[in-house]
Amino acid sequence: METRELRYFVAVAEELHFGRAAQRLGIAQPPLSRAIRQLERRLGVTLLERTSRSVTLTEAGSVLLVEGRAALDAVDAADRRTRRAALASTGRPALVLVTKAGAAGELLPKLLDAYAAEPGAVTVDVLLCGVGEQERLLRDGRADVALLHLPFDSTTGLDTEELRTEGQVVVLPAGHPLARRAHLRMADVAALPGLPMPRWPSSDGTYPDGPGPQVRDHAQLLQLIALGRASAILPESCRVHLRRDLAAVPVLDAPAVTTVIAWPPHSRSLALAGLVRAATRL
C-alpha cells in the first residue's frame, strides 16, 4: 500500500464524494476513482459502497480510515523529524513543546527556566494550540513534547510523566453571588442559572449538542464568563493569570487535574530526555 493510495482513500472516506475529494487532492475525478478501485482490488476488500447518488463506508472502510490516518501521521512524522534532525545537526537544534493556550499556568515558565539552566539545553519553541489538538501534533511530528491535563486529554499511545496534581476552581463573573464564597461543591455549580458550562469541539471539529455557548479556546471562554454567559471549572493554577473581572472559587469535590508531560514513544532525542528530566525535578 502506497501513501498516495492512503491519502486518496482518506480524502474520499472523509468527503464521501469522489468529486469533492478529487478537488481537495488537486487531481481529476477519474484517476481518483481508478486509484480507489485498484486499492480495493489489491486488498481484496470492498471499502466503499457507491451508488450514483451516495458513497458510504463499509465496515472494512471505516477501519482503513482510522488506521490509514494513523499511518499517514506516522509517515508525516518520519518526514518532519528527519528534516528537524538535519537542522539540529547543522544549525541550532530545537524542541517544540505544545500545550493548550491559556493552560499550564506558571508551570510552563518554570519548566522552561529549569531546562534552560541545564548544560546542553537547546532552544524550546512553544506552540499553543486548541483543545484536543496536542495528541495529533505529537503523532505527526509537528511537536516533540506536550503538557497535557488528565483526565481531559487522552494520553493513549504516548509516554508520560506526571508533574503535579491540583484541585479545580469554578470561574465566575466577579460580581456573581457565589463568587464571595470560600469554597463550593459540584452540586452548587452543576446547574448555575444562566451560567451553563461551555461546549468544546470534539476531535472532528463539530460541537456536541446541549446548552452553553460554543468555545474554541480559553480567551473566548473567559470573555464569555466575564459577559455573564457561562461559567467553567478549571485547574486552580489558572488563577495566576485570571482577568480582574473574573473570580475563582475552589470546588472541593471536583476531580483533581493532573498535569503530565507527554512525548511520542520510541523518541530517542537527548534534548527531549533532558527536558523531561528537568520537568520531573520541578
Next chain:
Amino acid sequence: METRELRYFVAVAEELHFGRAAQRLGIAQPPLSRAIRQLERRLGVTLLERTSRSVTLTEAGSVLLVEGRAALDAVDAADRRTRRAALASTGRPALVLVTKAGAAGELLPKLLDAYAAEPGAVTVDVLLCGVGEQERLLRDGRADVALLHLPFDSTTGLDTEELRTEGQVVVLPAGHPLARRAHLRMADVAALPGLPMPRWPSSDGTYPDGPGPQVRDHAQLLQLIALGRASAILPESCRVHLRRDLAAVPVLDAPAVTTVIAWPPHSRSLALAGLVRAATRL
C-alpha cells in the same frame, strides 16, 4: 514520502550496502541508488554518507530509520487490519492474542474461558512468540492484543490494563542444593556458581556480551537449566507447568512481575473491548 521510498531507505540503512539492499528488495542496484538520492533531494537532507568502500548513516538518517520503521509498521497494520475487518464482517471474526511462549501460566486459559462465556464473543487465535516480539506484532497489525510482563516488556505506545502481580521464583535443577530451601534472596542467587543467568536477544536480534548461555525461548531455557548450565528467575506462575526435573524456590526480594493486557491505542473493536473487560474481571 511514499512507502516504497521508505522501504528502500530502511533496507539500505539496515544493510549499509546498496548492492545487498537491492538484492533484498528484489531490484537492481542503480534504481535503488537513484531512489535514495531522490528521497534525499526531496527531504533536502543527507541521509547516508557514501564512499566507494562504505556507507554510514548520518544523524538524520538514524532518525529516519527509526521513524520510517514505525511508519512502515503503521502502514502494514492498516493493511492487515483492513483485510481482517473484511473477513470479520463476511465470515467468522477473530482476535489474535499474542504472548510469550511458556509464559502467562494458567492465566491465559482462564481468560479465554471467561471471554468465551461472554455474549458475542468471537474466536480468539493465540499466537506464541519469542521474547520482545509482542510489541512489534501489535504495532504492525499481526496481533490485536498481548499479554505482557512488567518490568520485562515495554508498553510504550500501548494501552494497558493491569491483571495481576506476582512474586518471582528461581528455577534450578531438581537436585541443586538450594532447591530444598523454602525461600531465597537475590543475594543467594545473584552469582550461583556454574549457573549463570541466560542472555536474551535484544530487539535487533543480537545477544549482549556476558557469561551465560544464549536462549531464544522458554523451552530452551528450561532445557538448559535441567542440564545444569543455567538458572533463571521467573514469575511464580511458571510453576504450574514446570518440568519434573526442575525445582522452583521463591525469591523474596525479587521485583514483582505484573501481567498486563495490552493493545494498540485507537483500537475501536468491540471484540477487543469485550476481551479486555473479561480480563479485568478475572
Next chain:
DNA sequence: GGGTGGCGATACCTCCCGGATATCGGTCCA
C-alpha cells in the same frame, strides 16, 4: 413521464517515472 442535472465509471491518450543493462570512476589490496 420525459427532461435535466449530478455523480461515478469507462475509454483512451500522454508522458513521467521506476526499473533494467551497460559502463564509469574511485578505493583498497595482493
Next chain:
DNA sequence: TGGACCGATATCCGGGAGGTATCGCCACCC
C-alpha cells in the same frame, strides 16, 4: 599496478498515474 569491489552515471523501455471526453444511472422536478 592490476584486479576486485562498490556506488554513480548514462540510456533505454514499459507501466502506470494523470488528463479529457463521454457514458450510464438515478433522483428530482416541472
